[in-house]
Amino acid sequence: xxxxxxxxxxxxxxxxxxxxxxxxxxxxxxxxxxxxxxxxxxxxxxxxxxxxxxxxxxxxxxxxxxxxxxxxxxxxxxxxxxxxxxxxxxxxxxxxxxxxxxxxxxxxxxxxxxxxxxxxxxxxxxxxxxxxxxxxxxxxxxxxxxxxxxxxxxxxxxxxxxxxxxxxxxxxxxxxxxxxxxxxxxxxxxxxxxxxxxxxxxxxxxxxxxxxxxxxxxxxxxxxxxxxxxxxxxxxxxxxxxxxxxxxxxxxxxxxxxxxxxxxxxxxxxxxxxxxxxxxxxxxxxxxxxxxxxxxxxxxxxxxxxxxxxxxxxxxxxxxxxxxxxxxxxxxxxxxxxxxxxxxxxxxxxxxxxxxxxxxxxxxxxxxxxxxxxxxxxxxxxxxxxxxxxxxxxxxxxxxxxxxxxxxxxxxxxxxxxxxxxxxxxxxxxxxxxxxxxxxxxxxxxxxxxxxxxxxxxxxxxxxxxxxxxxxxxxxxxxxxxxxxxxxxxxx
Numbered sequence: 432x433x434x435x436x437x438x439x440x441x442x443x444x445x446x447x448x449x450x451x452x453x454x455x456x457x458x459x460x461x462x463x464x465x466x467x468x469x470x471x472x473x474x475x476x477x478x479x480x481x482x483x484x485x486x487x488x489x490x491x492x493x494x495x496x497x498x499x500x501x502x503x504x505x506x507x508x509x510x511x512x513x514x515x516x517x518x519x520x521x522x523x524x525x526x527x528x529x530x531x532x533x534x535x536x537x538x539x540x541x542x543x544x545x546x547x548x549x550x551x552x553x554x555x556x557x558x559x560x561x562x563x564x565x566x567x568x569x570x571x572x573x574x575x576x577x578x579x580x581x582x583x584x585x586x587x588x589x590x591x592x593x594x595x596x597x598x599x600x601x602x603x604x605x606x607x608x609x610x611x612x613x614x615x616x617x618x619x620x621x622x623x624x625x626x627x628x629x630x631x632x633x634x635x636x637x638x639x640x641x642x643x644x645x646x647x648x649x650x651x652x653x654x655x656x657x658x659x660x661x662x663x664x665x666x667x668x669x670x671x672x673x674x675x676x677x678x679x680x681x682x683x684x685x686x687x688x689x690x691x692x693x694x695x696x697x698x699x700x701x702x703x704x705x706x707x708x709x710x711x712x713x714x715x716x717x718x719x720x721x722x723x724x725x726x727x728x729x730x731x732x733x734x735x736x737x738x739x740x741x742x743x744x745x746x747x748x749x750x751x752x753x754x755x756x757x758x759x760x761x762x763x764x765x766x767x768x769x770x771x772x773x774x775x776x777x778x779x780x781x782x783x784x785x786x787x788x789x790x791x792x793x794x795x796x797x798x799x800x801x802x803x804x805x806x807x808x809x810x811x812x813x814x815x816x817x818x819x820x821x822x823x824x825x826x827x828x829x830x831x832x833x834x835x836x837x838x839x840x841x842x843x844x845x846x847x848x849x850x851x852x853x854x855x856x857x858x859x860x861x862x863x864x865x866x867x868x869x870x871x872x873x874x875x876x877x878x879x880x881x882x883x884x885x886x887x888x889x890x891x892x893x894x895x896x897x898x899x900x901x902x903x904x905x906x907x908x909x910x911x912x913x914x915x916x917x918x919x920x921x922x923x
Contacts, residue, residue: 438845440464440838441551441561443537443780446475447828448567448815450518451496451835454525458498459839465561466527469536469554473522476571477514482595482614483621485511488642488724492666493673493826499524500662502655508644508724539781540564542810547852547918549811562850565838566780567815570892571771573778577609580746587750589765592618599764601625607752607762609744611637613721615768616728622766623731630760631732632740632752636710638694638717642724670829674897677824680718680875681895687875691717701729710741715879718823774798774885774892776818784809785854797889799864801912802905804834805855810916811845813838819867820901821883821892823876829898837905844908852916859912870895 440456442449445468456464472478487494491504494514499521505513522528536554543550549564574591576582582589590596592614606626608615611633623629655662679686694717702708711729713720731737742754751762772778775791776798782790785808793806800806803820804813815834822830841853871890876883883892894901 436850437461437463438562438842438850439560440563440565440842441537441549441559442466442565442567444468444475444567444569444572444815445470445473445522445531445533446477446567446569446572447518448475448569448831448834449565450521450525450527451828451831452565452567452815452838453527453530454496454499454521455832455835455839456842457525457527459843461839461842462530464530465559466531467535467537467551467553468531468533471534473531473533474515474518475569476593477511477518479572480593480595480614481511481597482592482618484617485614486617487514488613489673489826489828490665490669492662493669494828496521496828496832497666500655500666502652502662504647506644506646508642537780539783540566541783541787542785542812544785544916545918547810547850547916562811562852563838563842563845564812565815566777566782566812566817568777568779569816570776570821573772573775574767575770575772576767577769579609579744581749582747584749585747585751585765587763587765589767591767591769593771601764603627604763605751605761606630606764606766607632607760608766608768609752610768610770611635612768612770613723614770616723616725618766618768620725620727620731623734623737627736629731629737630740630752630762631738632744632754633710634743635715635720636713637720637723638691638713639697639723639725639728640690640694641697642726644726670826670898673822673825674899677822677897680823681870681873687717690722694722698729701726701733703733707732707739710739716875718875719879720881720883721823770882774882776814776891782809782812784812797885797887798891799860801855801860801863802834802837803894804837805853805860805913807855807857807860810852810854813841818891819871820894822898823883823893825898830894830901833898833902833905837908840908844910848915848917850918853908853910853913854916855913859909867895 442452445466449466453466487509490507491509495501501517537551538554539552541550549561551559574593576591588599601622602625604626605628608631742756745753745755751760753759788808798818800817803817820830876890884890
């Protein structure tokens with residue numbers, strides 16, 4: 432009897448999600464996998480987001496893998512360059528380099544029902560095959576630039592924060608920033624020091640709380656390296672804080688009110704002008720939109736030449752931005768801090784499952800997946816950072832680690848069944864989605880408009896529970912929720 436061929440796993444994306452799956456496969460002894468990355472380097476969002484001040488808003492010790500803890504963090508909240516270095520070290524540590532195919536964009540994936548295999552097509556037209564497909568492109572990989580009238584007419588330099596133009600000199604320039612989200616609050620203080628004039632166009636004021644950052648000294652690194660449990664204890668403390676804070680967005684309103692008070696005091700203490708403070712007062716409950724962490728965003732507006740503009744944008748003109756009140760704001764540079772297209776999962780890849788079903792059509796009324804990973808009619812496909820796995824409070828790396836372990840357990844089940852495919856049952860997926868959507872209706876995320884919600888109000892992004900609950904629910908593959916498909920068998 433010929434030996435059983437181990438299933439080959441195709442991982443699309445080399446950010447935290449893709450590296451998480453690859454590392455878990457190696458830790459479990461599997462070596463038959465390929466990581467396809469459209470860029471020339473690994474790193475995902477931490478490769479792409481190189482804007483001034485880019486940093487994580489989750490403390491470093493929790494924003495890393497539990498099996499690859501890093502004692503050399505320079506700051507409590509790691510900056511973009513050191514997070515990127517950490518990811519590269521993980522690639523080296525787990526021996527993933529030989530599994531990488533860089534500068535290789537997967538543009539289409541089609542499930543072969545007879546062979547129980549996925550057939551992938553690259554941008555160059557090359558055809559490759561895999562037994563298991565793991566799209567790990569995430570929710571925040573496609574920059575969203577608003578389709579403002581006249582945008583193409585702007586005569587100056589214009590770019591999105593995730594595609595920062597480092598060749599554009601901002602010193603002495605009139606700069607217009609559109610957006611006040613998580614990226615903007617990091618780069619606005621940085622460029623405020625250089626620009627002659629900076630106008631920030633705000634559609635909705637965010638809740639901002641202090642970021643208790645600090646540099647780590649040699650003594651900290653010594654403790655993290657040499658003192659048993661020191662780093663683990665720090666990680667546990669951060670995890671507990673975020674689990675507690677998360678309840679304020681779902682089940683415990685008093686916690687939310689406490690954080691609202693913190694944000695209010697922070698705003699009052701840091702803004703010099705009452706008018707500016709009023710304009711930066713949110714009109715929604717804390718947590719409905721992403722809560723932002725910064726200790727230098729508000730002070731940037733105390734600088735001469737920096738101002739907040741609350742009027743809605745009517746159009747972009749060749750020389751700047753015209754607002755609804757008819758005033759034209761001159762600008763030499765236009766920067767979009769407008770986030771990402773988080774609603775259209777896998778929008779860069781055409782995915783077809785059984786019966787030639789198109790995933791984008793299956794998700795026509797909103798993306799959904801069992802445990803955020805499995806979709807009926809798309810066997811042996813496991814999404815990373817898929818629908819309803821984002822967090823309002825916590826570390827997405829913790830969630831990705833749970834998902835990666837689940838994928839490895841699924842691969843183990845496939846091995847036991849000699850190359851069969853696992854397809855989540857429609858009834859299991861529907862029951863899961865009903866539960867999640869019903870729980871989300873009681874969350875703060877339903878009380879305002881944000882990138883968490885689609886145009887119809889459906890929340891396809893966020894997880895309504897805790898990190899601990901998700902870890903528990905992904906601890907094993909419940910085979911009763913799956914159909915086992917064999918190669919060559921009739922599938923329906």
